[in-house]
Amino acid sequence: METLILFTLLLAPLLPITFILLLILQRENKNNPQKKNLPPGSLGIPYVGQSLGLLNAIRTNTAEEWLKKRIDRHGPVSKLTLLGRPTVFVAGPAANRFVFANEGNALGSHQPSSFTRILGRRNFFELVGEEHKRMRAAVGVFLRPEVLKRYVGKMDEEVREHLELHWKGRSHVKSVTAPIKSQVVPLTKILAFDILSSLIFGLERGDQRSRLLEDFKLLIKGILSVPIDLPFTRFGRSLRACRRTRDTVKEIVRERRSALDRGLIEPNRDVITSLICFDGSERALTEEEIVDNVVFLMVAGHDTSSVLVTFIVRQLAMDPTIYDNVLREQEEITKNKGPGERLTWEDLSRMKYTWRVAMEVLRMVPPLVVNFRKALKDIEYGGYHIPKGWQILWSKSVTYMDENMFPEPKKFDPTRFENPSAIPPYSYVPFGGGARICPGNDFARIEVLVTIHYLVTQFKWKLCGADDSFTRNPAPSPSGDLPIQLEQKIIV
Numbered sequence: 001m002e003t004l005i006l007f008t009l010l011l012a013p014l015l016p017i018t019f020i021l022l023l024i025l026q027r028e029n030k031n032n033p034q035k036k037n038l039p040p041g042s043l044g045i046p047y048v049g050q051s052l053g054l055l056n057a058i059r060t061n062t063a064e065e066w067l068k069k070r071i072d073r074h075g076p077v078s079k080l081t082l083l084g085r086p087t088v089f090v091a092g093p094a095a096n097r098f099v100f101a102n103e104g105n106a107l108g109s110h111q112p113s114s115f116t117r118i119l120g121r122r123n124f125f126e127l128v129g130e131e132h133k134r135m136r137a138a139v140g141v142f143l144r145p146e147v148l149k150r151y152v153g154k155m156d157e158e159v160r161e162h163l164e165l166h167w168k169g170r171s172h173v174k175s176v177t178a179p180i181k182s183q184v185v186p187l188t189k190i191l192a193f194d195i196l197s198s199l200i201f202g203l204e205r206g207d208q209r210s211r212l213l214e215d216f217k218l219l220i221k222g223i224l225s226v227p228i229d230l231p232f233t234r235f236g237r238s239l240r241a242c243r244r245t246r247d248t249v250k251e252i253v254r255e256r257r258s259a260l261d262r263g264l265i266e267p268n269r270d271v272i273t274s275l276i277c278f279d280g281s282e283r284a285l286t287e288e289e290i291v292d293n294v295v296f297l298m299v300a301g302h303d304t305s306s307v308l309v310t311f312i313v314r315q316l317a318m319d320p321t322i323y324d325n326v327l328r329e330q331e332e333i334t335k336n337k338g339p340g341e342r343l344t345w346e347d348l349s350r351m352k353y354t355w356r357v358a359m360e361v362l363r364m365v366p367p368l369v370v371n372f373r374k375a376l377k378d379i380e381y382g383g384y385h386i387p388k389g390w391q392i393l394w395s396k397s398v399t400y401m402d403e404n405m406f407p408e409p410k411k412f413d414p415t416r417f418e419n420p421s422a423i424p425p426y427s428y429v430p431f432g433g434g435a436r437i438c439p440g441n442d443f444a445r446i447e448v449l450v451t452i453h454y455l456v457t458q459f460k461w462k463l464c465g466a467d468d469s470f471t472r473n474p475a476p477s478p479s480g481d482l483p484i485q486l487e488q489k490i491i492v
């Protein structure tokens with residue numbers, strides 16, 4: 001008995017220490033990702049993991065198959081290593097919903113360092129929470145339909161001028177950079193740039209716009225590149241072009257500010273003036289915020305819209321019935337217009353079939369097959385644990401080729417969008433969703449519809465050559481930049 005008392009007396013002081021140690025151990029276990037229910041799949045070789053496989057699949061346009069194989073092997077949630085970071089891959093309608101619902105709270109945007117270094121620390125993707133909301137409210141002033149509808153005529157003017165300058169009077173569409181070849185891609189890029197600079201900067205054709213175009217072309221090439229800043233690297237050239245672009249944009253901001261102060265222009269003349277005038281919360285936007293975000297808008301609106309127009313042109317060349325249907329709809333609109341009369345917002349709302357063609361192109365050739373996010377805190381999804389700091393690889397378009405969502409998914413069929421309720425929720429999200437839903441979707445819609453209206457009513461075209469394949473870098477690009485043979489219609 002005495003021995004027991006002695007033993008208890010000796011152990012008693014150790015009890016609290018043992019208890020604390022147990023608590024620490026329990027916490028350690030809780031925080032150790034190894035001990036939690038991580039998604040299936042292997043992290044592969046440290047740092048490299050599955051990066052080369054996915055990058056190669058994106059380049060060769062087999063990313064959908066690559067992702068599908070992963071889903072068949074591990075299910076819709078799996079872990080891997082990409083670009084040096086532990087990653088969780090998620091796909092399917094539930095994943096789309098998960099990303100949209102947790103945006104800015106448990107998930108944040110996550111971009112490669114080349115992207116952030118070129119587009120600045122205050123760009124959309126770097127902003128979270130209230131700051132992100134504020135920036136969206138600021139661009140929303142101009143990009144909302146009530147304001148944009150006043151600018152349909154301006155876009156109409158840009159498209160017509162572009163066709164006049166670059167497409168008309170040629171039996172072949174000539175590349176601006178390589179006159180021997182006939183290519184659509186460089187033209188749709190110039191058109192997207194012209195429309196954006198007209199509405200974002202309020203810039204007319206001239207020296208300042210041409211300078212901006214040359215720098216913009218270099219800037220955009222380095223956004224996804226190895227971030228080595230040397231005079232001869234792609235990244236280095238892009239970074240220098242970005243500095244020049246930012247200087248030009250600052251110049252424009254100062255010009256607009258001074259014109260506003262003197263009452264020479266209206267607040268919603270273009271995106272820059274509406275950002276200068278924005279006073280949505282306690283303070284106005286800083287010059288850095290305005291510059292970072294107009295450059296971001298240019299980038300976000302450029303390759304997306306130009307890719308969409310390019311692939312509509314390609315589809316219309318490959319499918320005469322679709323071309324005829326689009327033409328019929330557009331001729332109905334022309335019938336009610338006088339010579340040279342511009343398109344209006346009401347005209348666009350009647351282009352229902354044409355927009356369904358655009359939606360079907362976005363389904364079959366989404367501008368991006370994967371996006372990245374970062375877990376801002378520990379989070380559960382699909383019964384698995386995603387540790388704070390891990391990268392999320394998210395493919396919102398994996399569902400587009402799933403026959404359970406889109407019957408006969410390989411068939412080009414715009415009529416599948418006639419009844420929106422037939423498309424399962426969260427399975428078709430070309431403009432994203434949640435807090436980061438594309439604020440430029442109405443802008444893109446106007447741009448695409450106006451362009452297709454004038455293309456089909458003024459031209460007929462066919463593909464040169466039988467190769468209708470395309471690669472990705474990471475945006476899709478048709479083989480040979482889509483050479484076409486163009487025939488101008490005689491309008492009587």
Ligand code: HEM
Binds near residue numbers: 297302308429430
């Ligand atoms: C066919 C054309 C377009 C498509 C398919 C498209 C698609 C998208 C998608 C899917 C996102 C969300 C990305 C994510 O969640 O990671 C996005 C974001 C964005 N888009 Fe677009 N976009 C298009 C055109 C435009 C245009 C013309 C503009 C500007 C005038 C624009 C401006 C933006 C901006 C600023 C964001 C970032 C929003 C944020 O982070 O809050 N987009 N776009």
